[in-house]
Amino acid sequence: MEQQDEPTKDQKIWQVVIAIPAGKVASYGQVAEMAGLGRQARYIGRALGKLPKGHSVPWYRVIRSNGQVAFPEGSEIYREQVSRLEAEGVEVVNGRVAMRRFRWQ
Numbered sequence: 001m002e003q004q005d006e007p008t009k010d011q012k013i014w015q016v017v018i019a020i021p022a023g024k025v026a027s028y029g030q031v032a033e034m035a036g037l038g039r040q041a042r043y044i045g046r047a048l049g050k051l052p053k054g055h056s057v058p059w060y061r062v063i064r065s066n067g068q069v070a071f072p073e074g075s076e077i078y079r080e081q082v083s084r085l086e087a088e089g090v091e092v093v094n095g096r097v098a099m100r101r102f103r104w105q
Contacts, residue, residue, distance in 0.1 A: 023088045024090075025062070028044040048062065067098060
């Protein structure tokens with residue numbers, strides 16, 4: 001039997017993010033915990049920043065634990081994240097998502 005390589009830290013994060021259903025969001029800390037990385041929430045953004053071109057990982061479903069979009073308001077990436085979330089039915093008001101309503105459990 002061939003030995004499977006253990007997924008990298010980044011791959012574990014990407015796998016968790018891929019599992020977030022459309023219309024739901026998760027916080028950086030939630031993704032870190034589910035990927036088995038404990039309290040390494042700050043690392044999640046870095047891992048998502050390393051995604052290869054043409055990937056299908058729904059990075060935009062990951063937001064701050066207070067429901068806030070992490071990118072500077074008005075930036076191109078901020079607008080992209082908000083429009084992708086809204087396209088899935090997630091309400092974004094003043095750069096914030098109601099975590100009680102839209103958090104993935």
